[in-house]
Amino acid sequence: MDAPARIAVVGPVDDGLVGTLRSLPLAPTVREWSALCTDSEAIARFQPTLVFVALSSDAPEEIGALRVLQNLWPHTSLALVTSPAREAADAPLAQRLRLRLVVFPSVPGTLADAVEQAFHGTERTRHDVFTDLARGVADEVNNPLMFVAGQLQLLRGTFDPAADRDRRDRLTTVLDGVKSIQRVMDRLRLVAQAVNGPRRTQPVDLAALLGVALAERQRAAMPAPNLRIADGVHVVNGDAEQIAAAIGAIATFAHELANIGVIVDVSLDAAGDARRMRITAAGPALATWTLPASFEPYYPNRALRGHGFGFGLFLAQTVVLGHRGQATARRRPDGSLQIDFSWPK
Numbered sequence: 001m002d003a004p005a006r007i008a009v010v011g012p013v014d015d016g017l018v019g020t021l022r023s024l025p026l027a028p029t030v031r032e033w034s035a036l037c038t039d040s041e042a043i044a045r046f047q048p049t050l051v052f053v054a055l056s057s058d059a060p061e062e063i064g065a066l067r068v069l070q071n072l073w074p075h076t077s078l079a080l081v082t083s084p085a086r087e088a089a090d091a092p093l094a095q096r097l098r099l100r101l102v103v104f105p106s107v108p109g110t111l112a113d114a115v116e117q118a119f120h121g122t123e124r125t126r127h128d129v130f131t132d133l134a135r136g137v138a139d140e141v142n143n144p145l146m147f148v149a150g151q152l153q154l155l156r157g158t159f160d161p162a163a164d165r166d167r168r169d170r171l172t173t174v175l176d177g178v179k180s181i182q183r184v185m186d187r188l189r190l191v192a193q194a195v196n197g198p199r200r201t202q203p204v205d206l207a208a209l210l211g212v213a214l215a216e217r218q219r220a221a222m223p224a225p226n227l228r229i230a231d232g233v234h235v236v237n238g239d240a241e242q243i244a245a246a247i248g249a250i251a252t253f254a255h256e257l258a259n260i261g262v263i264v265d266v267s268l269d270a271a272g273d274a275r276r277m278r279i280t281a282a283g284p285a286l287a288t289w290t291l292p293a294s295f296e297p298y299y300p301n302r303a304l305r306g307h308g309f310g311f312g313l314f315l316a317q318t319v320v321l322g323h324r325g326q327a328t329a330r331r332r333p334d335g336s337l338q339i340d341f342s343w344p345k
């Protein structure tokens with residue numbers, strides 16, 4: 001099992017922050033301190049990989065201590081924690097200090113995404129920016145698209161099946177294209193829904209879904225990822241539709257990697273109390289893969305030009321975060337890419 005992260009929480013944070021961090025599927029080691037000025041030595045001995053800091057509005061000495069720690073701990077990620085009421089007031093300070101601003105409490109998954117982003121530095125675009133964009137595009141395009149689809153259906157109905165056969169066939173081809181757009185819009189709407197967590201929960205068998213998803217994407221005479229499912233029960237509670245869509249996206253991504261010559265392994269096992277789905281991929285095509293951008297919509301299309309990967313990793317990440325899980329991307333010592341999706345039971 002991967003070593004758990006060591007997270008220090010400093011200052012007057014919301015009462016639920018520490019408990020939420022400790023409940024993350026990857027089970028980080030979390031400790032609390034009251035202030036940077038008085039507890040910096042103890043925090044240093046703890047050797048945190050990530051520090052969440054909450055500052056009072058009239059604490060210049062704490063800001064000074066934070067600047068000192070940024071210089072003393074260049075390899076430790078720091079994030080500024082604020083409340084929804086103080087987000088606008090604290091945003092300029094976070095920008096000035098070049099810190100990730102974490103709002104808590106927030107929608108499910110915000111904290112897990114902030115933890116992942118912090119490990120990669122502060123340059124990565126926040127996940128909620130992309131989900132807001134997905135929601136906006138879905139809202140703006142959906143009604144015109146439904147209108148066009150409806151009008152085309154009505155128009156096809158006016159053509160005589162015999163006399164207008166060619167025109168009906170051409171219109172059918174156009175409708176097939178519209179349906180493809182509708183499928184993309186359905187995925188965008190699912191992203192917009194999943195960010196707020198499951199709409200309903202029931203037991204979901206990850207092993208069964210993963211096996212079926214990979215089998216459905218198997219293509220004759222084409223490479224496929226290697227699959228390993230550990231013994232045991234891999235059932236989680238969640239939204240069956242959302243989880244199925246996420247696992248389908250993971251399976252598609254793994255297949256597409258295999259089809260461009262990447263060696264891909266997909267595994268499902270236990271990670272503490274969580275269930276972890278892991279993609280391990282190795283090959284020259286991934287040499288320039290940028291870890292912080294792994295889950296950005298369409299990043300695989302940019303990293304592996306000429307191949308249509310879509311926004312599947314982003315969709316899968318959104319669903320996992322909405323279920324209070326974690327999605328991480330790492331480089332292994334041998335240079336291969338490792339992407340984990342950890343689901344709480």
